[in-house]
Amino acid sequence: MVFTVDKATDNSPLIQAKNVVKSYGDTPVLHDFSLDVSRGEVVVLIGPSGSGKTTFIRTLNGLETIDSGRITINGNVLADAQPLGSGKPHKPHKPNHRSLQKVRLDVGMVFQQFNLFPHLTAAENVMEAPVWVRKIPRQDARKRALELLDRMGLADRADHYPHELSGGQQQRVAISRSLAMDPVAILFDEVTSALDPELVGEVLRAMRQLAADGMTMIVVTHEMQFARQVADRVVMMAGGRLVEAGAPEQIFGSPSDPRTAKFLQSVVHPQ
Numbered sequence: 001m002v003f004t005v006d007k008a009t010d011n012s013p014l015i016q017a018k019n020v021v022k023s024y025g026d027t028p029v030l031h032d033f034s035l036d037v038s039r040g041e042v043v044v045l046i047g048p049s050g051s052g053k054t055t056f057i058r059t060l061n062g063l064e065t066i067d068s069g070r071i072t073i074n075g076n077v078l079a080d081a082q083p084l085g086s087g088k089p090h091k092p093h094k095p096n097h098r099s100l101q102k103v104r105l106d107v108g109m110v111f112q113q114f115n116l117f118p119h120l121t122a123a124e125n126v127m128e129a130p131v132w133v134r135k136i137p138r139q140d141a142r143k144r145a146l147e148l149l150d151r152m153g154l155a156d157r158a159d160h161y162p163h164e165l166s167g168g169q170q171q172r173v174a175i176s177r178s179l180a181m182d183p184v185a186i187l188f189d190e191v192t193s194a195l196d197p198e199l200v201g202e203v204l205r206a207m208r209q210l211a212a213d214g215m216t217m218i219v220v221t222h223e224m225q226f227a228r229q230v231a232d233r234v235v236m237m238a239g240g241r242l243v244e245a246g247a248p249e250q251i252f253g254s255p256s257d258p259r260t261a262k263f264l265q266s267v268v269h270p271q
Helices: 053-059 097-106 122-132 138-151 167-179 197-212 224-230 248-253 258-268
Strands: 015-024 027-037 042-046 068-073 076-081 107-110 185-189 216-220 233-238 241-246
Touching: 015 053, 027 053, 027 241, 042 053, 042 224, 053 185, 053 216, 076 097, 097 107, 107 167, 122 138, 122 167, 138 167, 167 185, 167 197, 197 216, 197 224, 224 248, 224 258, 233 248, 233 258, 241 248, 241 258, 248 258
Parallel strands: 042 216, 042 233, 107 185, 185 216
Antiparallel strands: 015 027, 015 068, 068 076, 233 241
8 A cells, every 4th residue: 555645736835833922831932933834845843852842743733722823734723812912812822623623633643652542452543533533434444544554564463452562563553543534744743752772763664654655744853864864844943943944954964053053963973
């Protein structure tokens, strides 16, 4: 099975975040952050811990609310909040239920932890959302699940339970689970950070294939080789701000901001 993505012909970004501000209490996390992502584009977010990378991608499927700014996903307005001083009462924006449902159908997310149901097999984990959310008949959902697991190199693990799988296999099941909902984009949050080093490669290979097949992806990672080889664009974040963005060869070869150079030095040649 070859996984393909239908790329729209219009030039509008699939994901638009404009002037996003987010704080936890008195602690600011995102400062006037803006980013557009085109259909079929792979954007890798890099930066030190605490720079706002995970918080940002969590705002893209409503797992985090924003204080101000606007987020649009596949033409659906997920968040539109007025900034302080706009003359309107200020409170964190909560998406309406219908918008949130639509965006979560459109955008998959794969987390650091696999979050598989321990009492379900790999195939059943992949089938669960299509059956209960999209109301797909179980036999059709299982056929699709088996195709996706085969695509991830897990055809012989379909009827195994999570505790019978390695961490890398569990993460590939989690990726299959996201794909089963036919998303237009997938968000990846440090998906290899909980894996033993020898298992990282198998997950990155699966992600490379998704990128080659045209899946729109936003990836938070410290795997610089993956960013260098797979990203269409690398975005450097620090202190909740977009420091610089560009093609991998520019960011890794001649970064324009000293914060980027310092960060890359720390991860490529740690002391």
